[in-house]
Amino acid sequence: MAKSMTLLWGAGSSPCWRVMITLEEKKLQGYKHKLLSFEKEEHKSQEVLEINPRGQLPAFKHGDNIINESTGACLYLENQFKSQGNKLIPDNPAAQALMYQRMMEGLTLIEKLNLVVFYDLVAPEGERHDSAEKRNKENLVAELQLWESYLGNVAAGSYLAGAFSLADVVVFPNIAYAFHYGLSAERYPKMAKYYSLLKDRPSIKTTWPPQWYQIAQRSEALKDI
Amino acid sequence: MAKSMTLLWGAGSSPCWRVMITLEEKKLQGYKHKLLSFEKEEHKSQEVLEINPRGQLPAFKHGDNIINESTGACLYLENQFKSQGNKLIPDNPAAQALMYQRMMEGLTLIEKLNLVVFYDLVAPEGERHDSAEKRNKENLVAELQLWESYLGNVAAGSYLAGAFSLADVVVFPNIAYAFHYGLSAERYPKMAKYYSLLKDRPSIKTTWPPQWYQIAQRSEALKDI
Numbered sequence: 001m002a003k004s005m006t007l008l009w010g011a012g013s014s015p016c017w018r019v020m021i022t023l024e025e026k027k028l029q030g031y032k033h034k035l036l037s038f039e040k041e042e043h044k045s046q047e048v049l050e051i052n053p054r055g056q057l058p059a060f061k062h063g064d065n066i067i068n069e070s071t072g073a074c075l076y077l078e079n080q081f082k083s084q085g086n087k088l089i090p091d092n093p094a095a096q097a098l099m100y101q102r103m104m105e106g107l108t109l110i111e112k113l114n115l116v117v118f119y120d121l122v123a124p125e126g127e128r129h130d131s132a133e134k135r136n137k138e139n140l141v142a143e144l145q146l147w148e149s150y151l152g153n154v155a156a157g158s159y160l161a162g163a164f165s166l167a168d169v170v171v172f173p174n175i176a177y178a179f180h181y182g183l184s185a186e187r188y189p190k191m192a193k194y195y196s197l198l199k200d201r202p203s204i205k206t207t208w209p210p211q212w213y214q215i216a217q218r219s220e221a222l223k224d225i
Numbered sequence: 226m227a228k229s230m231t232l233l234w235g236a237g238s239s240p241c242w243r244v245m246i247t248l249e250e251k252k253l254q255g256y257k258h259k260l261l262s263f264e265k266e267e268h269k270s271q272e273v274l275e276i277n278p279r280g281q282l283p284a285f286k287h288g289d290n291i292i293n294e295s296t297g298a299c300l301y302l303e304n305q306f307k308s309q310g311n312k313l314i315p316d317n318p319a320a321q322a323l324m325y326q327r328m329m330e331g332l333t334l335i336e337k338l339n340l341v342v343f344y345d346l347v348a349p350e351g352e353r354h355d356s357a358e359k360r361n362k363e364n365l366v367a368e369l370q371l372w373e374s375y376l377g378n379v380a381a382g383s384y385l386a387g388a389f390s391l392a393d394v395v396v397f398p399n400i401a402y403a404f405h406y407g408l409s410a411e412r413y414p415k416m417a418k419y420y421s422l423l424k425d426r427p428s429i430k431t432t433w434p435p436q437w438y439q440i441a442q443r444s445e446a447l448k449d450i
Contacts, residue, residue: 067325076321076325094289097287100294100301131352
């Protein structure tokens, strides 16, 4: 099955990482994959555009079925391979509601992280304002405090919605990325604990962004957050 | 079942509308609901914050299960009430991949619409730039052309992913909103045709934003797009 899958990905991209973790969890190793460089604009290459007209990574195919939206790809893979590997959508209604809630909130978390880490890319020169930068940082602090409160409410050793689920698949890469960009473990102890709990999980360790081994911390963009 | 559900909503909000369409499609009429006013900042009221700490609408509860993220709520309701009402996630793998893909892309469409329609809210005075406004409009045109091409590829009388599905639940309110803000049916004929196909569907007609009956077209913000 995995042999009929192709993933074009970029290292360090949360959306790509989500799909890779899901493929591992569902025991779909052996898929074709190719690492492309954002720096070299390879995500705008013909090879990508043929699968993903948005020129974004991931670009993912299963046979003739194309599903590039990473959260959609995770949902699709769980649905198609329900009984294979780990179950990623809980049956229990309360856990399921919490899982979908946190999974979708994870998209807001990454958006707010990006607005701070990549402000210079989001706002071209001449359109940058200290007031906007300050507001983006305040919004990120509020967002991170929300996640601290969520993680403060989960049982010890538990994941975002009980057992490991698609909520963790979507959210963990965002949290790893926050620490990679200098987030303070002292100021965000619950997130730091969650990070420690998950970083050595096989599906996550195997798919760890390769360049993060060389540069343990990319920058201090989030040091003061 | 529906009696144990509570929805706090705002009129004209795509996220709220999605949940309401899903409730209709799943034959979950009879849920408790309350229309709140964004203008009066009622989405920041204690009543909302108790369900949704983000102070956003929708705020949705099913018994003790809280699921405020609208796309998550749609997925949850479909999963909890699979055999009730209309099936909203197709079993066929090709249709299912396309459904998840379009559903998640729908979130990009609304984001790009909001950046143009609500530019003055997104960028406070003193942070507005003609260059940003121009770029937002160009990005929206590219996005709308993508949807024209998607809709150009579906079979006549068909929905975004074959039968009516969560893709349509998420995307239709965005397209209705685009036309409400003056989008040209001449320039976007496939979207106009899709709009006509769906606007009288019972689940959509019943949940049509009440104030849109009074003001058929809110503004001409998208007239030149």
